[in-house]
Amino acid sequence: MISQLLDFILHINDHLTAMVSEYGTFVYAILFLIIFVETGLVVMPFLPGDSLLFAVGALCANEINNLNIFYVIGLLIIAAVAGDNCNYAIGKYLGEHVTSWQFRNKPLVKRDYIEKTEEFFEKYGTKAIIMARFVPIVRTFTPFVAGVGQMDYKRKFLPYDILGGTLWITSMTVSGYYFGQIEWVKNHFEGVVILIVLVSILPMVITYLKHRFSKK
Numbered sequence: 001m002i003s004q005l006l007d008f009i010l011h012i013n014d015h016l017t018a019m020v021s022e023y024g025t026f027v028y029a030i031l032f033l034i035i036f037v038e039t040g041l042v043v044m045p046f047l048p049g050d051s052l053l054f055a056v057g058a059l060c061a062n063e064i065n066n067l068n069i070f071y072v073i074g075l076l077i078i079a080a081v082a083g084d085n086c087n088y089a090i091g092k093y094l095g096e097h098v099t100s101w102q103f104r105n106k107p108l109v110k111r112d113y114i115e116k117t118e119e120f121f122e123k124y125g126t127k128a129i130i131m132a133r134f135v136p137i138v139r140t141f142t143p144f145v146a147g148v149g150q151m152d153y154k155r156k157f158l159p160y161d162i163l164g165g166t167l168w169i170t171s172m173t174v175s176g177y178y179f180g181q182i183e184w185v186k187n188h189f190e191g192v193v194i195l196i197v198l199v200s201i202l203p204m205v206i207t208y209l210k211h212r213f214s215k216k
Contacts, residue, residue: 012048012052012193013058013189016059017059017065020066020067025066028075031072032076032079034052035079035169036079036082036086038083038139039084039139039143040082040083040087041086041140042090042091042140042141050134050136050172050196050200051193053076053172054176054180054192055180056072056076056173057069057172057174057178057180058177058179058180058189060176061176061178061180061181062180069174069177073170073174076169077166077170080165080168081162084143084161085143087140087143087147088146088147088153090147091143091145091149092147092148095148098144113138113141114145114148116141117141117142118145120132120135120138121142121145121146126151126160129142129143129156129160129161130160130167131164132164133164133168134168143157143161179192
């Protein structure tokens with residue numbers, strides 16, 4: 001499963017092009033579902049986010065694919081916000097009982113991820129809701145931790161979440177739309193996707209190293 005996920009991410013442009021060719025406008029629903037699940041289910045933090053949005057933006061720039069950038073942005077903002085709200089509800093009503101769930105004697109939700117997200121909140125406060133959108137894994141756990149902590153929903157969580165979701169979806173898809181038209185990017189798309197993944201996980205790597213060396 002991990003190898004299939006890596007293959008999908010590394011060849012995401014080819015896979016998305018094939019999906020558009022096979023499913024047509026139903027691709028909008030598939031993209032909506034992927035973003036909703038990645039942000040809405042605390043057990044699915046590894047689905048592609050940034051690389052997917054960039055690739056979708058690039059596809060929208062190609063008129064052959066018949067994908068409308070405005071439809072994509074609108075639908076995926078709704079998916080991102082709806083997913084976060086679902087995750088907030090899971091955290092609020094189920095709490096940390098989720099960490100006891102197991103599959104084949106392995107935890108579905110790692111306690112380490114929750115602790116890292118809690119540290120993120122301690123450092124950045126409510127701004128963490130916006131900033132976490134651009135950090136893989138953390139963006140999946142942030143609404144969950146906000147729910148566990150009973151963060152004020154109407155005055156704090158919801159407005160910051162809508163703003164963060166809008167900035168994330170818009171910035172990544174528009175970047176893909178404009179940069180995806182550059183010939184060099186087209187010819188080195190896999191390398192660009194890898195770079196996006198590396199840059200997106202860099203904050204987690206830096207935090208981990210700081211944590212490791214501070215303990216020593």
